[in-house]
Structure formats: structure tokens, C-alpha cells
Amino acid sequence: MVAASMGAKVTIVERSGMGGSAVLTDVVPSKTLIAVAESMNRSVDSTDMGVSFIAADGVSKTVMQANLKQINERVLHLAKEQSADIRRGLEAMGVTIMIGTGKMLDNRTIEVDRGETKEIIKADAILVSVGAHPRELATAQPDGERILNWTQLYDLEELPRELIVVGSGVTGAEFASAFNGLGSKVTLISSREQVLPGEDSDAAAVLEDVFERRGLRVLSRSRADAVERTAEGVVVTLSDGSKVTGTHCLVCVGSIPNTTNIGLEAAGVEVTPSGHIKVDSVSRTSAPNVYAAGDCTGVFALASVAAMQGRIAVAHLGGDGVRPLKLNQVSANIFTSPEIASVGVSEADLASGKYQGDVIKLSLRTNARAKMRNVNEGFIKIIARKGSGTVIGGVVVGAGACELIFPIALAVSQKLHVDDVADTFTVYPSISGSIAEAARRLHVHM
Structure with missing residues (x-):
């Protein structure tokens, strides 16, 4: 949108829909789900304020219950709606959208596989913003039913009765908090001393206290070696040999950049050993005319940073005034409760x-x-x-x-x-x- 506003002829090559994982499978869906849980938490806590839930007969108490099928339908609807809004905005600015899979043939040429046909696009500059996907454990392969990654949660129609969350980073902590709020019995398996390793220790301590008060069990200094399905649900085997059972398991052990088979080598773009694209403070890669932004760069996995990287890249490319990315000014939020x-x-x-x-x-x-x-x-x-x-x-x-x-x-x-x-x-x-x-x-x- 910034490039189009500067008068550039812009083409977007995208496999699924506008907005990427932030809109379609990650930020918008997860934060919508979390907002529902937060609403339930506020309602539960309101009893201390003199507000209680009484049934129509005026005697028996009512119980709040989360209808996960209905919640997930709303979550996915909002994600699609947001994606459609972005597409309409792009098209209104004259941006060409090509649905397909792109591969760079060199630093100025992209081949787009559109299924039945392939097209070649020539460009003065390329911005690579291909994102990342959930990392999987060889011993904990997701099946979309009982063993899940975070993109598969929105296919569930019933609330997990006993959810085991593997990984206590931002994603694991957020979903553990959300499903605890929705009414699941949650166990969070953390390989570290505290949840949210690397975050403010005072903040992590507050969160752990709230988790304990709300009945969320945290197994710290515990590493999951394997997750298997059973007749009843799942069993997680820890590195010390002990086992944790539940009905469902959510695996949150990081992400992998979507940088394989997109022609980076042919374009002369260097990557790190982890597969992330190397960029400087104005989003340039090692190849002339090629910039990169977002999770595929491994800078900070935040939508706000991805957007800022993209804006900086376009400003630099167009010769506009540009301030290099300053990571010490990035604000971030963890949507736990x-x-x-x-x-x-x-x-x-x-x-x-x-x-x-x-x-x-x-x-x-x-x-x-x-x-x-x-x-x-x-x-x-x-x-x-x-x-x-x-x-x-x-x-x-x-x-x-x-x-x-x-x-x-x-x-x-x-x-x-x-x-x-x-x-x-x-x-x-x-x-x-x-x-x-x-x-x-x-x-x-x-």
C-alpha cells in the first residue's frame, strides 16, 4: 500500500489470502479467541463486585459455558473478513493480486505457479515476506484432532476437557491462559524455570500466581520428549520418563521460516543457519533489489515489526526519507490474562x-x-x-x-x-x- 501510494506499480504474489498468518491463522484468530476467554474471566471475577448469575427461576445458579464451535466460527469469520478488507484496500489502490506460489529465478524475476499455468513477473525490486510455520517435533506429529499445532485449534468443535500445552513461550502461555479461561483443565509444560523465558521476571511471576489461582497447572523444568494418541486422548512423555495424560495436546515449540524452495539462492539472497533471511536495518538482503520483512527475517516475530520493516524497505527503495529499524523502540504485548x-x-x-x-x-x-x-x-x-x-x-x-x-x-x-x-x-x-x-x-x- 505504501509503494502504491508512492506511485509504484505493485504486484502481490500470495498462496492463500491477504494478511498472511497474522490475519488468517495467528494473530487475529488467537486474539479473538483470547478476547472471549477474557470476557469470561471478567464475568467470573465480577461476583466479587456484587454481580452474580441467577437462573430464570431466581434460585439456582447458572454456569457459564463456552461453545467452542460457535466461537471458532466467529473467529474464522472475523479473520476472513479482515483479509477481505485488506484485499479491497489493495485493489482500490491499483495493486495487482496474483494467487499462486512464487519462486525467484533471479533478483528481478519471479515465476508464479498458479496451478494450471505459470507466469513470469519482471520487477525492479522484490520484497520477500513469506512468514513462518509452526515447528513440529518428530515425536509429536500433529493430527489436527488430538495433537495440534496452533493453526489447527480453530477446527475443534468441542472444548478440550484436559488440554496439555507443550512450550511456555508467548504462544504457549497465551493459549494456556485462553483455554483455562474458556473452561478447559490446562497443564502447561515448561522446560524453563519460569513461564515466558526472556520476558520481565516480575511479569512472569504475576502470571504464574494468576495461573495457580485459576487452577492452571505449570510443570516447570520439564521437557516433553514425545506425544502419542491413546484411546482416551493423549499421553505426553517427559524427559525424566514420567507421563502426563489429557484429552488434547497443543504443541508450541517455535516456528520455521518459509524460505525453502522460493529461489533465494538463485537470487543471491543469504540466509542464516536457521533458514532466516539476513537483512540490515533498512530491510535489504545480500542481493541487490531484494528486500525482506516479517517472520522470515527472524528479527522479531511481531506483526508490527513486519509492517515497519516493509514500510522502511519501500521508503528506502523509493528514495523517501527513512529511519532505520530501531529494535530498542519496539513495543510488544503478550495477550495472556x-x-x-x-x-x-x-x-x-x-x-x-x-x-x-x-x-x-x-x-x-x-x-x-x-x-x-x-x-x-x-x-x-x-x-x-x-x-x-x-x-x-x-x-x-x-x-x-x-x-x-x-x-x-x-x-x-x-x-x-x-x-x-x-x-x-x-x-x-x-x-x-x-x-x-x-x-x-x-x-x-x-
Whole structure:
């Protein structure tokens, strides 16, 4: 769309539909599913606020129940609708869409296999954005019925009674949280000391406490060696020989870039040992005229980063003003319940000596708006550069963290001082008020 707005003649070669995995099989579907679970969690928690569910007879209590078939139908409908919206937007801008499989013959030529016919496209520049697919274990092959990868969840018609999730990274933690909220009995198998390895340790601790309170079992320091189907469901064999049984198993052990057999070698594009395309800070590959963006580059597996990489590539190609990708300004959100959002420098960066900074963490338990909404867990954390007071990082844990991280991200990207944040009016009562208060406590007395 950016290239078309600059006057370029643009052709998209795509196998399935517009939006890629972010829209069709990953972000939009999973976050829609998570939104349903979050709605159920809020309803369950509302009993503490004086709200209860009573049956029509006024006596017996009603029980909330998730209709997974109906939920999944809505999930897939929304994904298709979003994809169609993107397609309409592209076509309105004059972009040509070719449904087929593309393969580069050189750094200016693409062969498109459209099934019955093959076509050749000549281009001044090529942007490779082929994404990635779920990694599978040889001893845990998905069958789409009992052993699943995350793209197959939306084919289920009944809620898994006992779901085992293998892998406690972002995807595993999100789905474990979601299905726990929907009513499944969930066991999360984590090979690491804590869930969400590599994320803020305070945030991971809050999430583990919430998991425990909601009856979600976490098996830490446990590695799944094999997953097999049984007459009743599945059995997961751990590396110590012990076994975990359930009705279904979701395997979330990372992803593999879709970079094989697309002509990268013929075009002179270098890849890493993991198969990811090597790119620089303006999305250029090793081949002239060839750029790459998204999960296939292995930079950050985030839709926002993929989009930014693409915009930077097109700006650089078109000679427009371009700012190189700055990974220390990327904000990310984990859609567990509660959500975990982060941006910039982390406390782990401070501990390693990479940066010097001051940290303030405010619990949301003291926030008036949080109390009104019965939010009992979560916090705001701001990191400022030692001495100067410039905001260099932050973490938000709580409902709506994906929205609340934006002002901190703005402060990081614009190099705002903590006083700039503290002196900006916030609404009272609001969760964002705690962002200003945290900044206020980082004030450097002159």
C-alpha cells in the first residue's frame, strides 16, 4: 500500500489470502479467541463486585459455558473478513493480486505457479515476506484432532476437557491462559524455570500466581520428549520418563521460516543457519533489489515489526526519507490474562551492565480505577537512564496493557524525560495515572 501510494506499480504474489498468518491463522484468530476467554474471566471475577448469575427461576445458579464451535466460527469469520478488507484496500489502490506460489529465478524475476499455468513477473525490486510455520517435533506429529499445532485449534468443535500445552513461550502461555479461561483443565509444560523465558521476571511471576489461582497447572523444568494418541486422548512423555495424560495436546515449540524452495539462492539472497533471511536495518538482503520483512527475517516475530520493516524497505527503495529499524523502540504485548506489555530496555539489560538505569515499579493494587474494576494483579514499571532521567524502557502488566504501553513507548522513541511524562495531565481515576505517578517518583532532584 505504501509503494502504491508512492506511485509504484505493485504486484502481490500470495498462496492463500491477504494478511498472511497474522490475519488468517495467528494473530487475529488467537486474539479473538483470547478476547472471549477474557470476557469470561471478567464475568467470573465480577461476583466479587456484587454481580452474580441467577437462573430464570431466581434460585439456582447458572454456569457459564463456552461453545467452542460457535466461537471458532466467529473467529474464522472475523479473520476472513479482515483479509477481505485488506484485499479491497489493495485493489482500490491499483495493486495487482496474483494467487499462486512464487519462486525467484533471479533478483528481478519471479515465476508464479498458479496451478494450471505459470507466469513470469519482471520487477525492479522484490520484497520477500513469506512468514513462518509452526515447528513440529518428530515425536509429536500433529493430527489436527488430538495433537495440534496452533493453526489447527480453530477446527475443534468441542472444548478440550484436559488440554496439555507443550512450550511456555508467548504462544504457549497465551493459549494456556485462553483455554483455562474458556473452561478447559490446562497443564502447561515448561522446560524453563519460569513461564515466558526472556520476558520481565516480575511479569512472569504475576502470571504464574494468576495461573495457580485459576487452577492452571505449570510443570516447570520439564521437557516433553514425545506425544502419542491413546484411546482416551493423549499421553505426553517427559524427559525424566514420567507421563502426563489429557484429552488434547497443543504443541508450541517455535516456528520455521518459509524460505525453502522460493529461489533465494538463485537470487543471491543469504540466509542464516536457521533458514532466516539476513537483512540490515533498512530491510535489504545480500542481493541487490531484494528486500525482506516479517517472520522470515527472524528479527522479531511481531506483526508490527513486519509492517515497519516493509514500510522502511519501500521508503528506502523509493528514495523517501527513512529511519532505520530501531529494535530498542519496539513495543510488544503478550495477550495472556493479565496482559504483559513491554518496550525498550529491560531490567535484565540493567543487570547485565548493558545500560545504567533507575527503576520504579507501582502495583495496580493502589490504583483507584483498578480497584473499581476489581483488578487485583499487575503493575506499571518505568526505567529511566541513570543521571539524565530519560525514559528508556517500561513494562505494564494488567488488563489493557497493550493500550497502556503506548505512552511509555512514545516516551522511549521520543527520548522524553520522566518529568515530561509526570507533568502531562492524566484522567482521574485511570490506570494511566499510575504511569505518570511512576514517572513522578523517578524525578531527579536538581
